[in-house]
Amino acid sequence: MSLSSGCPRCPAPVLHTDGRWSCPDHGEVAPLWRPDEATYDAFGDHLLAADGFPTLTCWPLGPGWSVTDFAVVGAEPGRTRATMSCISGTSAQDGPVDVIVVTEEPGTGLGARVAGTRHDDPGDEVGEGPPMVKIRVDHQPLSLWPVSTSDGSQEWDRSVVAGEAGGRWLWLVLRPASAVLLLRPDWVLRDLSSVGPGLLEVPFGGPAPAW
Ligand SMILES: [Zn+2]
Numbered sequence: 649m650s651l652s653s654g655c656p657r658c659p660a661p662v663l664h665t666d667g668r669w670s671c672p673d674h675g676e677v678a679p680l681w682r683p684d685e686a687t688y689d690a691f692g693d694h695l696l697a698a699d700g701f702p703t704l705t706c707w708p709l710g711p712g713w714s715v716t717d718f719a720v721v722g723a724e725p726g727r728t729r730a731t732m733s734c735i736s737g738t739s740a741q742d743g744p745v746d747v748i749v750v751t752e753e754p755g756t757g758l759g760a761r762v763a764g765t766r767h768d769d770p771g772d773e774v775g776e777g778p779p780m781v782k783i784r785v786d787h788q789p790l791s792l793w794p795v796s797t798s799d800g801s802q803e804w805d806r807s808v809v810a811g812e813a814g815g816r817w818l819w820l821v822l823r824p825a826s827a828v829l830l831l832r833p834d835w836v837l838r839d840l841s842s843v844g845p846g847l848l849e850v851p852f853g854g855p856a857p858a859w
Contacts, residue, residue, distance in 0.1 A: 650690040651681040656721045657757040669723060678729045682719040686852050694718050695841050701728035704749050705735055707838035713737030717856035721758055730756045736854055745827045746857040749837060750819040759819035762859045763808040770795045770810035770817060783835040785813050823857060
């Protein structure tokens, strides 16, 4: 297995005793599984661990873009709580850009960690007033609202938008912050576990973002 375990809410290693996983700071958690390096083989392990829980990412990848990171939260197959993917490339306006997508059950905390926000879930801003942009998850429309990161502990180097689909939170974290202007209604999120043999064409690797 090419994935290492950790806490979904913080960088601490988790302890595995008597079938339970625990973080020294967060108590019992569903473990986060993340590769040391984003490779095609590690992504195969990721898909096995995710066990059908979607791993959404922006699709198709632009020329020169690659999948630089992914992770899954779950104690065992069938009990997946969250996934994340990151694609990285460049845009003419922003230079190097990371686009992270987190799909999670409410209360998991991975999206908030990646986004650098204080609360587990995106909060009241989502669903209030008109959405900032509507994109699609496959053929379904997805409305996204901006999520304030000003009360987080990190510097303002990213933009966060979030919405809800099928009872799960969808977070998009874009670095640098100006990359949020790349969001357009023609953006599509696709489940990488449904790409099939086309996955062989997907470039993996490159520097993963810090989170
Ligand atoms: Zn923790």
